[in-house]
Amino acid sequence: MLRYLRLKTVLLAGLLCVLAACAPPPSANSIRGERASLDAQTHQMRPTPAFAGTSTTVGGQAQTYYFDYDDNALNAQAMASIKAQAQYLLANPGKHVRLEGNTDSRGSREYNIALGWRRDQAVQSILLQEGVPPRQIIMVSYGKERPAVSGDNAAAWAKNRRVNLIYEVG
């Protein structure tokens, strides 16, 4: 029979060093922590929080397009909205958009990066068809790393399978 050992080990040492007396492991394997320079930079460029709806007539504003499970197909409303964004980009060659592909929380992280990328490509292909130059379209996939809604249920999953279209400043 299996015997269950209840051995609770509370390890107090998981603290970052605050005083010099609390030293890291031997110098041959020491770790230099915390890239401090990053803080200033990242603070200025914080990501924008989640997202707006889908407007079919207004170009130039952030949009979100939703997808079915394991699918890249865009519905008619999304298509109309993307075309409106295309018109805006054609009229404003100095502007560009960032497409952010996302998936729901199921599956491996890196495979979901690729699935999010496929959703970006679906949106990109409509923009390209409308004549938008590729240099005005930037694509990144976040896979399941940046859900809009937390939860392990169909409602949350549906809200996370999306592409965010964002007008980048500068």
Added chain:
Amino acid sequence: MWPMLLGLSIALSASLAFADLQLTLTQGQPNAQPVAVVPFAGQAVASPLDVDDTQNIAQIIRQDLSSTGQFRIPPLSRWQAWATAPGSVPAAKWRAKGMNDVVWGAVTAEGDQRRVNFSLLSLYQADKKQTQPARWQQQYTVAATQLRALAHQLSDIIYQRLTGVRGNFSTRLAYVLVQKPAGQSLPVYRLQVSDADGANAVTLLKSWWPIMSPAWSPDGQSLAYVSFEGNRAAVYLQNLATAKRQRLSAAQGINGAPAFSPDGRQIALVLSRTGNPKIYLMDLASGHLKQVTFGRSIDTEPAFSPDGQQLVFTSNRGGQPQIYQLALKSGQITRLTFNGNYNAHAQFLPSGSGLVLMHRGQEGFQIAILQLSNHHWTLLSNTGVDESPSVAPNGQMIVYATRMGARNSLAQVALDGRTRLRLPTASGSVREPAWSPFLTH
């Protein structure tokens, strides 16, 4: 170096509280070996030296060995009566208490150094026959601050002598910690490295953007990872001792899934520059890129075999994600998984004889082992939301990410499934663990 480290540390402690990982055994083996670990002289309660539990060698050895599930170690206080002269206790007395082996030692101060004497007494052979007791002893001198590290090394020695297998106690875990600070709408991501037992966590990178896929260099000196700083995916290589990093790849689109070759000279990674996610090999010295998978499928999650001759990877070229193997010399590609319709995140076992991977079965996502010689599958976990397995360098234990309640946390399971541990965090979500190579030589 010290003033700089101090400054960084204070800046950090003023911001967020990071999370400890607390290693907790939930299932051990039924035939665990009994080992007596006696409190070390000089480290007993109310001793003038090192009263802090975090440097208590006997305590750490007990925790380390117990965490394998292979040893049953009574509380240190059981041996209090014999703690003043454990070397004088007759073997018959230890045997009468049911012990197979005994560990004891002493710590004395020499300024800010510590001299540690260590003894391991073996009373039984593996076949349970009584044997002439065999005592192995050693002496060490270390800085007072290095007692915990020494304790892990002693655990390694004991484990190797008692099982014939190298211990994991001086290895490390890398992982990603995600926390939502109070009053903030956005989460903060950290790349962290801790000891294998979760202690001594250090933040390597703190970011407003996601961090993914930490991968250890074979010499244990660097970590490659994916970061989305500035809303762009890029692969970085960061040296642990200096915190210096270089950006290895920032092509348009996907830069992902870095994996080192066993000789440390190449990194496999995923790029989408052809319009499809494909696997490339980058020579680290020259930066030269070579595409090694082709076609219109999604190929991702490359992992080298221990002999460096093969890559396994995840691909949907057959319709659904499955594991394929690429022979690097010939270019031949073979499908490896035919069980279920979703297999991903394969890693070779150190022996090269099998893979640990993420498998979608009846219950959802589970960790599984696939033996390559006979295609035999073993399912190791069962919450349905298990992912990101990584194997310990001695091949005995797997760490993976799972969910406890609303948060991700880590768990460990032995390759035979008989020992299980949890590593819950005090706060936040922990994911994407990567077990370091052996770090001591």
